[in-house]
Amino acid sequence: MSQAQQSPSATARTARAAIVRQQGGPFSVESVEIATPRADEVLVRMVGTGVCHTDLVCRDAFPVPMPIVLGHEGAGIVEAVGSKVSTLRPGDHVVLSFNSCGGCHNCAHEAPAYCFNFMPLNFGGALEDGSSPLSQAGLNIHANFFGQSSFATYAVVRESNAVAIATDLPLEIMGPLGCGIQTGAGAALNSLKVTKGTSFAIFGGGAVGLSALMAAKAVGAAPVIVVEPNAARRQLAVELGADATIDPRAVEDVSAAIKAVGNGGVLAALDTTGIPAVITTAADALLPNGQLGLVGVSPMEANLPVNIMSMITRGIGIKAILEGDSQPREFIPQLVELYRQGKFPFDRLIKTFPFEQINEAAHASEDGSVIKPVVVF
Structure with a gap:
C-alpha cells in the first residue's frame, strides 16, 4: 500500500507560496515543491486563509527561522491522505488549527493549546524530525508554521490539526475559525466562562475582541461593553x-465609565491590546470574584501592572489565554453551528484579497482598515 492515498485530481506536487526571506521583508509569491504527505498527514489544497497579527509579528520581529512560509488560519480541501489517516478522506473540507503533540499531560487532558511542546511545534519552522514539507531547487524552505504554513496553495498538515466541516459552508472564509476567531470566542466561553447574565467588558474591537463579543451575546451575556477608540469599530460592535x-x-476615567454601565463593575473582562495601562483599567473594573483574561501581545519587558492587595481583597483572578482554551475538533464545530444559526456572524469582520495581493492584505491588517483580511486562492 502506498504511503499516500490520492484522489484522481491530487497530482500536483508544486505550489505557490508567499515566502518571507528576511525579518521585516515582504511576502514574495514563488513556486515551491511540496512533499507527499507522510503516514499521519494530509495534503490540503488551500481555498482561503486569514491574516493574523501573529503572522506579521513573526514576519517582522519574532525569531522564526528564515526563509519561511507563514500563515495559520487556513481552510481548504483534502486532496491526499497518509496511510494511517482514518478520520479524513480526499474531498473533505477542513479548517486548519494549531499544532500539538497529543501526548503530553495537557494534550491528554483536553488542553492542547498548552501543549508542553507548543513553541517548537508551532514556531519552529520544521517537522519534528527537522525536515520541511516545502523546498525550492532542492533547498528546504522553513514551513509547518502552526502545523500548516497556509500562505501557500497547498499545505501538508497532520490529521490531528485539520477539522472537517460541512461542504455547504463558504470555505474561503472559514480559516479564521482556526485561530483568531477561535481565540476571541474561546476566551469568552471557555476561559472566562461567560454565560447568560454575565457582565463583560472587552478592551479592543479587533477580530479577537469582536469574536468575544459575538460569542458572549450568543449565550446571553449582559451587559457587554466594548472599549475601542475607533468609531467605525464601535459602531460595528453595536451592530x-x-x-x-x-x-x-x-x-x-474608563473604569468609572464601565462601572456606571455595569452596576458597579463587571464579572469578566478581556484585554486584547496587551497595553499595560489598559490591563490596569480592566482589572480595576472587575467586581469581587471577577475574572480578567489576557490575550493581547505585550512588550517583552512588560510586567503585570495590577495591585496585589486589590486583587486579594476582591478575590479576582487573572487568566493568560492561548487559542481561547480551545479543543479545535470540538470548538470549531460549535462556532460553525452558531454561525449557521445567525448568532455568530463572524463573516462581517472579513474582507477578502486575492493571494497575489497578500502584502496589501497584511498592510490592511496593520493599518486597521480591515479587521480580518482573508486571502483567497
Missing part, C-alpha cells in the same frame, strides 16, 4: 450586539 461602547479618548 453585533454590544450593550454599550466606550471611546477611551473621550472619557476621563
